[in-house]
Amino acid sequence: MKGNLLDIRSLKAFVKSSLFPAIIQWPTAFVFAVVVYQLLYGPMSAHENFGTAMTWVLWWPIIPLIFLLMGRFWCAICPFATLSDIVQKWVRNKRTVPVFLKKYGIWIIDAMFILITWADHVFGIVESPLGSGVLLMIIITGVIVSGAFFERRTWCRYLCFLGGLSGNYSRSGLLELRAKSENCKKCKDKYCYKGKDNVAGCPMFEMPGVMDSSAKCNLCGNCVKTCPNDSVVLTARIPSKELWYVRKPKIEESFLAIIIMGIVFVQNITMLELWEDAQKIIEGLTGTSSYTVTFTITFIIAMAVPVLAFYATSWLAGVSNREKAISNLTIFGYALIPLDLAGHLAHNLFHLLAEGKTVLHTGIALLVPGYKGGSPGFFPEATIQIMQFALIVLGLAASLFTAYKISKNWFGEAGKSTASLVPYAVLLILLAAFNIYLFTLPMSMRM
Numbered sequence: 001m002k003g004n005l006l007d008i009r010s011l012k013a014f015v016k017s018s019l020f021p022a023i024i025q026w027p028t029a030f031v032f033a034v035v036v037y038q039l040l041y042g043p044m045s046a047h048e049n050f051g052t053a054m055t056w057v058l059w060w061p062i063i064p065l066i067f068l069l070m071g072r073f074w075c076a077i078c079p080f081a082t083l084s085d086i087v088q089k090w091v092r093n094k095r096t097v098p099v100f101l102k103k104y105g106i107w108i109i110d111a112m113f114i115l116i117t118w119a120d121h122v123f124g125i126v127e128s129p130l131g132s133g134v135l136l137m138i139i140i141t142g143v144i145v146s147g148a149f150f151e152r153r154t155w156c157r158y159l160c161f162l163g164g165l166s167g168n169y170s171r172s173g174l175l176e177l178r179a180k181s182e183n184c185k186k187c188k189d190k191y192c193y194k195g196k197d198n199v200a201g202c203p204m205f206e207m208p209g210v211m212d213s214s215a216k217c218n219l220c221g222n223c224v225k226t227c228p229n230d231s232v233v234l235t236a237r238i239p240s241k242e243l244w245y246v247r248k249p250k251i252e253e254s255f256l257a258i259i260i261m262g263i264v265f266v267q268n269i270t271m272l273e274l275w276e277d278a279q280k281i282i283e284g285l286t287g288t289s290s291y292t293v294t295f296t297i298t299f300i301i302a303m304a305v306p307v308l309a310f311y312a313t314s315w316l317a318g319v320s321n322r323e324k325a326i327s328n329l330t331i332f333g334y335a336l337i338p339l340d341l342a343g344h345l346a347h348n349l350f351h352l353l354a355e356g357k358t359v360l361h362t363g364i365a366l367l368v369p370g371y372k373g374g375s376p377g378f379f380p381e382a383t384i385q386i387m388q389f390a391l392i393v394l395g396l397a398a399s400l401f402t403a404y405k406i407s408k409n410w411f412g413e414a415g416k417s418t419a420s421l422v423p424y425a426v427l428l429i430l431l432a433a434f435n436i437y438l439f440t441l442p443m444s445m446r447m
Ligand code: SF4
Pocket: 179, 183, 184, 185, 187, 188, 189, 190, 191, 192, 193, 208, 209, 223, 226, 227, 228, 229, 230, 231, 232
């Protein structure tokens, strides 16, 4: 097939070999073990802790970039997934996934994502190495329980808070794995799903022959290894293209896209110098100086504003296209994903480029006692700001084009495509402008 990256012989041989993805998976698991040890038993100051630097200055900032460039490949090598596989092999108790998880898993993921963001601010998880260590231990417990009871990577597909985010962002990603449907229709074996010899079936419960989204596929390569018909195809695509043609939109996925915008706002606002003044105003209004109360109020407002704005826009679009507000919200929510991704990347770029050297400094300090370190940043803040603006502009362009394609595909035939698009275009421009405004304000560092 044209553009099939698996036509590159060396790449195909590598993906088919037992080295893939183990050669990346096991070193990642080793580094993760060092990170967890450091968080739990290393220096209690975040500034000096290698685990904090690796988790919040390196891993968390680059993870959206990995989703953009390589889809969900992180999930193929993720230490939690590796642990789940180990537990599963050991316990051998492969029950089928409960129906309620299949039905409501993404809502559980949405709720966990909101809860973890809230808890991070209220309990200061990022600033506290021990807090981060405890968070990882809680997740590890969930992974062990899930691996001990349920088949395949139930945790990754139905429960992981990062899984929802990675699913949405991977739809915007550059890589796409599918299978030639003409072969799959005739195929009786379905080894891609069942597994063959020593290679497991798809860990993410997918059948590449009918897969129309990259949201779940982690590019683990198992189906490339097991397919007897050489059907699996890996291609590069225009980022965000998958979002133009979502055939069965789901409200929970659109809702996640909308609240991610709120979460990025919260992350930005609470790192701004004006956050202290805002807190004083909320304290004056509520009559309490409790940070939990002031933050929770801010958090609810930051979540509610994009949800209500999107709902109002969907209602407005419904005046012309005659759809209910909720179904417009479900259809057009996907258009927000590129701007979400750009906002997330732009926010994280600050941590990566203004504090990234702390990963080196804390790493050297582990090996060289008495090492004092140096400046944390790679670039001056003004340079980082220009990159942030550029990312938001790119994200806005991709979101606008996605909204245009969605309105054309859903309402073009009825001649209602432009009227459906205009309210969303205005909202996307306003959200991008607000993001840019936040990036013009001075931001505090994480470490
Ligand atoms: S990917 Fe291969 S094994 Fe799976 S259904 Fe298609 S032809 Fe069969």
